[in-house]
Amino acid sequence: MMRVKLISLFITLFFINQLQAQVVDKKANDILNKLSAKMKTYINYKIEFVYTLENKTEKIKQSKNGTAIIKGDKYSLNVSGQRIISDGKTVWTYIPDADEVQINNVNPTDDDALNPSKLLSTYDKNYKAKLIKELNQGGVMTQIVDLVPIKGKNYFKVRLTIDKVKLQIISTEIYNKNGSTYMYKVSKFLSNLKIADSEFIFKASDFPGVEVNDMR
DSSP, X not given: OHHHHHHHHHHHHHTOSSOOOEESSHHHHHHHHHHHHHHTTOSOEEEEEEEEEEETTTTEEEEEEEEEEEETTEXXXXXXXXXXXXXXXXXXXXXXXXXXXXXXXXXXXXXXXXXXXXXXXXXXXXXXXXXXXXXXXXXXXXEEEEEEESSOOSEEEEEEEEETTTTEEEEEEEEETTSOEEEEEEEEEEESOOOOGGGGSOOGGGSTTOEXXXXX
């Protein structure tokens, strides 16, 4: 479930539309406010990203491709075959290795649950933001902003790399206390697409033989 939690964090940080982290410096707050205003103009979002796990001490480095579609509280994630889908009320988690889908109700009291609106509205209580630097990366002017959890998390820092002109997140790096770093680098971002609500419902008929584990 750790991967699910980390993906939920990444998705929430990418789709900032209510984020007002506690102010460490005014510049960081201004950047997040501009990013927030820009993201509010979108009806829905689709991103393609590369997820990389690295732990230098353990000599581990592995990358996987993923996609995410978000429309309000509805979302559909696919990372190397593992799918997490929600219509805002129910969450389906498909585990390909076990050919199993787990069904749960959305928990409105869980701050770490994969619920974009819920997460976004609580970040002001959970993080402090600081602008680290502005950096030209391959001709793109970027802003590096760190978010530091105020209370206990498995990670001690989240670093956002933001395109200053487009006001879009280029990458999110999550620094775990066990020495692992999780990076989500956005390769494609699309918005305001024609997306049917059926996209956010798991259809067992599309997975013949899947074991259904209803945990509601």
